[in-house]
Amino acid sequence: MSKELNIKHHSLLLRLMMLALLSVAMLGIHTTGAIAMDLQSAKAAGKVGEQPDGYLGMVASAPGV
Numbered sequence: 001m002s003k004e005l006n007i008k009h010h011s012l013l014l015r016l017m018m019l020a021l022l023s024v025a026m027l028g029i030h031t032t033g034a035i036a037m038d039l040q041s042a043k044a045a046g047k048v049g050e051q052p053d054g055y056l057g058m059v060a061s062a063p064g065v
Helices: 002-032 039-044
Strands: 048-050 056-058
Touching: 039 048
Parallel strands: none
Antiparallel strands: 048 056
């Protein structure tokens, strides 16, 4: 009986470790898409622009918006 229990615990531990690894990998994939861009580059790329009230705003037709 204890051998079956050990196998069950080992299987559960392995599943938890794989889930943790997958979670970390997904987090890494999710965060690599966000690359910082300075204001001048964003303006030059057409991603942000000045609104009539003087504030900066995102350009709606920019790719990825």
